[in-house]
Amino acid sequence: xxxxxxxxxxxxxxxxxxxxxxxxxxxxxxxxxxxxxxxxxxxxxxxxxxxxxxxxxxxxxxxxxxxxxxxxxxxxxxxxxxxxxxxxxxxxxxxxxxxxxxxxxxxxxxxxxxxxxxxxxxxxxxxxxxxxxxxxxxxxxxxxxxxxxxxxxxxxxxxxxxxxxxxxxxxxxxxxxxxxxxxxxxxxxxxxxxxxxxxxxxxxxxxxxxxxxxxx
Amino acid sequence: xxxxxxxxxxxxxxxxxxxxxxxxxxxxxxxxxxxxxxxxxxxxxxxxxxxxxxxxxxxxxxxxxxxxxxxxxxxxxxxxxxxxxxxxxxxxxxxxxxxxxxxxxxxxxxxxxxxxxxxxxxxxxxxxxxxxxxxxxxxxxxxxxxxxxxxxxxxxxxxxxxxxxxxxxxxxxxxxxxxxxxxxxxxxxxxxxxxxxxxxxxxxxxxxxxxxxxxxxxxxxxxxxxxxxxxxxxxxxxxxxxxxxxxx
Numbered sequence: 151x152x153x154x155x156x157x158x159x160x161x162x163x164x165x166x167x168x169x170x171x172x173x174x175x176x177x178x179x180x181x182x183x184x185x186x187x188x189x190x191x192x193x194x195x196x197x198x199x200x201x202x203x204x205x206x207x208x209x210x211x212x213x214x215x216x217x218x219x220x221x222x223x224x225x226x227x228x229x230x231x232x233x234x235x236x237x238x239x240x241x242x243x244x245x246x247x248x249x250x251x252x253x254x255x256x257x258x259x260x261x262x263x264x265x266x267x268x269x270x271x272x273x274x275x276x277x278x279x280x281x282x283x284x285x286x287x288x289x290x291x292x293x294x295x296x297x298x299x300x301x302x303x304x305x306x307x308x309x310x311x312x313x314x315x316x317x318x319x320x321x322x323x324x325x326x327x328x329x330x331x332x333x334x335x336x337x338x339x340x341x342x343x344x345x346x347x348x349x350x351x352x353x354x355x356x357x358x359x360x361x362x363x364x365x366x
Numbered sequence: 367x368x369x370x371x372x373x374x375x376x377x378x379x380x381x382x383x384x385x386x387x388x389x390x391x392x393x394x395x396x397x398x399x400x401x402x403x404x405x406x407x408x409x410x411x412x413x414x415x416x417x418x419x420x421x422x423x424x425x426x427x428x429x430x431x432x433x434x435x436x437x438x439x440x441x442x443x444x445x446x447x448x449x450x451x452x453x454x455x456x457x458x459x460x461x462x463x464x465x466x467x468x469x470x471x472x473x474x475x476x477x478x479x480x481x482x483x484x485x486x487x488x489x490x491x492x493x494x495x496x497x498x499x500x501x502x503x504x505x506x507x508x509x510x511x512x513x514x515x516x517x518x519x520x521x522x523x524x525x526x527x528x529x530x531x532x533x534x535x536x537x538x539x540x541x542x543x544x545x546x547x548x549x550x551x552x553x554x555x556x557x558x559x560x561x562x563x564x565x566x567x568x569x570x571x572x573x574x575x576x577x578x579x580x581x582x583x584x585x586x587x588x589x590x591x592x593x594x595x596x597x598x599x600x601x602x603x604x605x606x607x608x609x610x611x612x613x614x
Contacts, residue, residue: 161415217448225452313441322532323412323440326405329561331534 154333158324162337165317166345172306172316176241177299183242184249189279191250192257200250207247213308216240220312237309245302252294256287296353300346307342317341398434398587400425401455403443405532408553408611409461409577412440420611421459424478425579427603431594432587443531447471450582457581457591461551463510464578473583475592477576478604483514484555486548486567488540500524504536504545511549514571537562553612 191200207215220236223229231239260283268278288295310319321338325331402410402417410419417438429436439455446458450472463481464474499522505512507529519525528545530536536548537558550558555567579595581588598604 221448221452221454224454311442311445313439313445315440319440323404325534326532327407327411327413329407329534329537329558331532331538 154324154328154330154337158328158334159337162317162320162324162334163341165315165320165338166341168309168314168316169303169306169342170345172237172241172309173299173303175238176245176302176306179238179242180245180249180298180302181295183246185253185284187246187250188253188257191254204247204250207244208251212240212244212305213311215244216308216312233309233312233314236312237306237314241302241306241309244305245298248298248301249295252291252298253287255294256291257283259290260286292353292357296349300349303345303349304342396434397437398425398429398432398457399455400429400436400438401441401446401449401458401460402438403446403460404440405443406461406554407557410459420479420607421461423607423610424598424604425457425459427598428579428591428594431597432590446580450580453582456585456587457579459579461577462580463508464576465508465513468508468580471583472580473585473588474578474580475588475595477578478595478598479608480576481510481551481553482569483511483549483571484552484567484569486537486540486550486555486558486565487546488543489564489566491546498522498525498547501547502526502528502545504528504530504539504548506533506536506550507531509551510576511551515549533558537565540565 187200187203190196216236219240220231220233224231264282265278268282273282306316307318309316310322313319315323317338321334324334324337328334402421404410404412404417404419406419408419409421410417412418417440422438425438426436439449441449443460446455446460446462447468449455450458458472461479462468462474464477468474498518501522501524503515503518503525505515505527512527512529515525515527519527528536528539530539533548533550533554536545536550539545540548541562541564549570552569559565559567579591581591595604
């Protein structure tokens with residue numbers, strides 16, 4: 151069996167930038183929207199709507215959401231949506247549903263006494279969350295968030311069906327050009343693994359800092 | 367954390383500004399938006415970061431015939447028809463066989479290339495009889511060879527047809543011995559056998575339905591594109607393309 155050429159491998163690796171772009175945008179957007187949803191739900195504001203939002207986004211395949219965002223919404227609302235925008239919107243909304251639940255779990259883990267203490271001390275709600283509650287929440291849920299980040303990183307491969315040249319699509323293109331399917335896929339697999347490995351490594355570092363900080 | 371989030375917001379804004387300008391530029395010139403799935407050499411494939419092939423040359427010639435400029439957009443084969451229906455692209459050209467099922471959803475031009483169904487098999491296991499009883503045939507979903515395989519299934523008992531999306535997957539299945547024969551277009555068969563010395567092929571069947579350019583249902587362009595193809599058939603340009611990309 152012939153070996154893949156170096157320039158084909160480099161071509162696949164170049165997709166890393168696009169994969170990472172979608173992952174970080176979706177993760178950042180997902181944390182922002184997810185935190186807002188979690189806070190609203192935690193304070194019992196608009197709970198039925200948030201429940202429905204989370205239920206629908208978690209209950210339908212991301213592939214369907216991506217297709218709807220790219221093909222259906224633009225033709226119904228008559229607005230142009232680029233592949234990039236469709237990908238960002240679909241991945242962000244999807245991850246926000248998962249992250250909302252993760253953050254809500256973190257909020258539930260905070261002792262009720264802390265909220266009561268804040269009220270007793272007349273700490274404004276904004277500062278209570280910003281300086282007291284959320285820092286603790288993020289420390290607790292960090293492993294779960296990393297989990298979500300890794301899942302998201304791999305899910306971005308779905309953007310390849312719209313033709314965005316991420317790692318996955320590049321592997322398919324190389325496979326077609328050289329009539330050799332397995333080796334490009336393995337190359338893509340290694341790319342994804344290296345990326346998640348770096349994520350895991352960074353997460354461990356952050357957790358260690360957090361642990362030292364808590365002990366001090 | 368704060369610095370990080372500020373940086374992220376900044377990047378966000380930059381990216382959004384980037385999108386806006388790109389979409390503005392597109393609307394200035396008259397552009398023929400072409401969808402291809404660049405996974406089907408020699409008709410369309412990526413070479414050195416560019417999409418090239420028989421179909422690409424053809425559609426660029428068609429576009430200049432219409433006084434437009436072709437803009438190639440690569441996507442998966444499944445997405446092509448949805449992209450046509452939602453006007454993401456004006457035409458789809460991707461070695462797409464004209465089938466009645468597809469014609470329910472999109473318009474096709476006349477065919478610009480006829481393909482011959484070809485059986486690919488492992489040389490060592492070659493006890494090629496014409497008898498296909500109890501054989502497993504792998505074909506690409508919605509391809510000309512699929513139609514041929516379905517006809518064979520009526521003639522012989524126990525023929526099992528396995529339809530997959532991509533030809534390379536079929537070849538991998540064949541090499542693993544999960545299917546007995548792969549039925550694909552002649553050109554692809556030749557190329558796969560070049561890449562895999564253990565394989566060989568034999569032509570079967572007659573030339574049947576060909577490849578057509580797909581357009582949205584009742585598109586105003588269908589007639590014009592058809593005329594361009596007719597012109598290229600007459601003046602020998604299609605023949606030139608065949609020689610260039612496919613050889614003798």
